Amino acid sequence: LKKIGVLTSGGDAPGMNAAIRAVVRACVFYDKECVGIYRGYQGLVEGDFTPLGARSVKNIINKGGTFLKSARSKDFMTPEGREKAFHHLKDNEIDALIVIGGDGTFTGASVFNEEFDFPIVGIPGTIDNDINGTDFTIGYDTALNTVVEAIDKIRDTANSHNRLFLVEVMGRNAGDIALNAGIGAGAEEILIPEENLGKDRLVESLSKSRKSGKTSSIVVVSEGDQIGKNIFELAQYIESNLNDYEVRVTVLGHIQRGGSPSCYDRVLASRLGVGAVDVLLANKKDVMVGVKHKKIVVTSFKEAIEGTNEIDWDLLKVADIISI
Ligand code: F6P
Numbered sequence: 001l002k003k004i005g006v007l008t009s010g011g012d013a014p015g016m017n018a019a020i021r022a023v024v025r026a027c028v029f030y031d032k033e034c035v036g037i038y039r040g041y042q043g044l045v046e047g048d049f050t051p052l053g054a055r056s057v058k059n060i061i062n063k064g065g066t067f068l069k070s071a072r073s074k075d076f077m078t079p080e081g082r083e084k085a086f087h088h089l090k091d092n093e094i095d096a097l098i099v100i101g102g103d104g105t106f107t108g109a110s111v112f113n114e115e116f117d118f119p120i121v122g123i124p125g126t127i128d129n130d131i132n133g134t135d136f137t138i139g140y141d142t143a144l145n146t147v148v149e150a151i152d153k154i155r156d157t158a159n160s161h162n163r164l165f166l167v168e169v170m171g172r173n174a175g176d177i178a179l180n181a182g183i184g185a186g187a188e189e190i191l192i193p194e195e196n197l198g199k200d201r202l203v204e205s206l207s208k209s210r211k212s213g214k215t216s217s218i219v220v221v222s223e224g225d226q227i228g229k230n231i232f233e234l235a236q237y238i239e240s241n242l243n244d245y246e247v248r249v250t251v252l253g254h255i256q257r258g259g260s261p262s263c264y265d266r267v268l269a270s271r272l273g274v275g276a277v278d279v280l281l282a283n284k285k286d287v288m289v290g291v292k293h294k295k296i297v298v299t300s301f302k303e304a305i306e307g308t309n310e311i312d313w314d315l316l317k318v319a320d321i322i323s324i
Contacts, residue, residue, distance in 0.1 A: 009040030013139025015265035016066040021057035022273020041076035047088035102126035110301035119285035130174035132307030133299025134290025151185035178222035193224035
């Protein structure tokens with residue numbers, strides 16, 4: 001194994017640059033060549049490559065986004081696209097790939113490996129923390145801090161106006177961002193896809209806290225939650241069923257994906273970047289590297305995608321207890 005390609009794919013996440021940097025420098029350390037592939041699998045289909053050396057990745061550990069850019073490639077989903085990708089890899093004498101991304105990225109990697117028996121190792125990079133086989137994904141910690149900072153600001157205005165705010169956060173089908181940022185920001189209620197609270201129970205609980213003396217409230221709503229899916233409708237429902245509260249909605253959106261990565265994410269990305277090169281050099285493929293209980297572990301792509309990264313029910317109980 002002489003030459004390793006690296007790409008970032010799917011939704012970007014803070015810390016992806018730190019992961020690329022670690023991959024490149026581990027390659028240099030082990031005397032391997034490293035090639036960057038632009039725009040995820042799309043760049044692979046188009047042969048959009050660039051050689052990377054230790055100095056190509058200077059001054060990026062602190063930068064959000066991904067300098068290799070990212071995409072959700074439609075072409076790579078077709079057999080013709082993957083065929084082209086394979087030929088570009090062969091033409092450029094690339095022997096193995098490291099892909100940084102989430103479940104879509106690993107699905108693509110797994111299919112490609114099945115078709116061409118090409119060695120690929122994955123690194124979990126997504127703010128959603130929805131990947132099985134790692135306690136945390138790169139970008140999740142930074143996103144949590146961004147959400148908490150935003151909600152702290154919303155709290156100021158909610159409190160001044162005696163208002164109730166519904167704050168929508170990302171996470172796709174996982175409630176990790178909502179649950180953890182909700183606790184960190186002192187939310188009244190946290191709506192997550194893993195638990196179906198129901199509109200009536202929500203209103204009942206909000207009304208109870210109003211009667212107990214609360215004058216403003218923050219409800220964190222995960223984008224994948226059943227009743228939170230239409231957040232503006234939910235806001236109207238609450239306003240008409242709960243007297244004395246004006247309701248406002250804030251959708252935090254893509255600010256959650258940007259910003260300088262937290263120290264935790266930089267360290268995680270650095271460990272996983274080096275870990276991915278180590279795993280490739282140990283001749284493993286079709287696996288993702290993760291960190292579980294502080295140790296680097298590998299999980300097959302299939303398990304990483306199919307298994308569910310269970311929500312922490314104890315944490316949900318904590319949220320209930322401390323929000324009375
Ligand atoms: O997977 C990361 C994520 O930010 C999800 O939380 C969100 O549902 C989705 O990507 C948004 O995708 P896009 O950036 O394509 O709108």
